[in-house]
Amino acid sequence: MEQPIVRSSVGITLVGGGAARPEDLDESLAHAPCLVAADGGAGFVLSTGRVPEAVIGDMDSLRPEARERLPRERLHAITEQDSTDFDKALRSVRAPLVLGVGFLGRRIDHLLANFNVLVRRATQPCVLVGKREVVLAAPRRISLELAPGSRVSLFPMASCAGRSVGLHWPIDGLEMTPAGVIGTSNRVAQRHEGPVELSFEGSGMLLILPRKALSAVIDALSSGA
Known part of the structure; x- marks a missing residue:
């Protein structure tokens, strides 16, 4: 079993590089105050004046200017290319609940891949939060x-x-x-x-x-x- 990079007794807000709004992040953090970014999602987090506790992914979407603003010990590169950054991040955290911001919208292929991850990693409760909808793998x-x-x-x-x-x-x-x-x-x-x-x-x-x-x-x- 993989050892988690982030383990939290409170909910985790996980931020991806897709469509996200500051109000989505604010509401998610009110419920899940531990802030983690998946690869390029760190750029959006930094734009709101926050610094994620960890950045997880293959780092191919993390811009150099964003990387320079992040403490080196908070960068956790997983270089294999057989999974998405959402998969890499979700399998690397343990929390009562994960709220995913920035994983709905923009590209349909990314959206389908994220839905695939939701059901494959359903042992970690996770809700994707979008502008109009929320999506989760239904428990039994x-x-x-x-x-x-x-x-x-x-x-x-x-x-x-x-x-x-x-x-x-x-x-x-x-x-x-x-x-x-x-x-x-x-x-x-x-x-x-x-x-x-x-x-x-x-x-x-x-x-x-x-x-x-x-x-x-x-x-x-x-x-x-």
């Missing part, structure tokens, strides 16, 4: 406090079946696969009271929710429900 069971009508999208990265309570279109009895039945654009039933309950028989399901659901997701993951 999760209970979410969501408003009636809120969008709840499910996309399987592998064959996966599950059950639901509180969705407008229940998923009970569906075998979802990437090239078959999927569960996008579902929503919370209008007359449903109480939390939305989701359970899955296997791993590999992506859960995609509106950005305003971030606090509900963090609460659900923290409770282990």
Whole structure:
């Protein structure tokens, strides 16, 4: 088993080199105050007046001017080219929760690769935070406090079946696969009271929710429900 570069008893905000906004970083740090950058994400962190506790990646996206502003002991180069910087960073940290900023948007191939990492590294809870949405690998069971009508999208990265309570279109009895039945654009039933309950028989399901659901997701993951 790989030894972590960063181990934190509080949440980690992990910053990538994709589309990110200062307000995304501010909100994530309020929940996950340990700040780590994946390669070129360090440049965005520095632009906000902060210095990451660690920078992890192959360092091919870290600009020389940014490298010069970072303490040498905080740079952790992983030079192999068989994985993305997000993968290198996520597998190198241990925390109750990781919030990923700068991993949604810009390039579709990067986005798909990041979704792949989410489900392969699902033992480390991680939520990707974007301008309009949050994305996570769904745990086997999760209970979410969501408003009636809120969008709840499910996309399987592998064959996966599950059950639901509180969705407008229940998923009970569906075998979802990437090239078959999927569960996008579902929503919370209008007359449903109480939390939305989701359970899955296997791993590999992506859960995609509106950005305003971030606090509900963090609460659900923290409770282990």
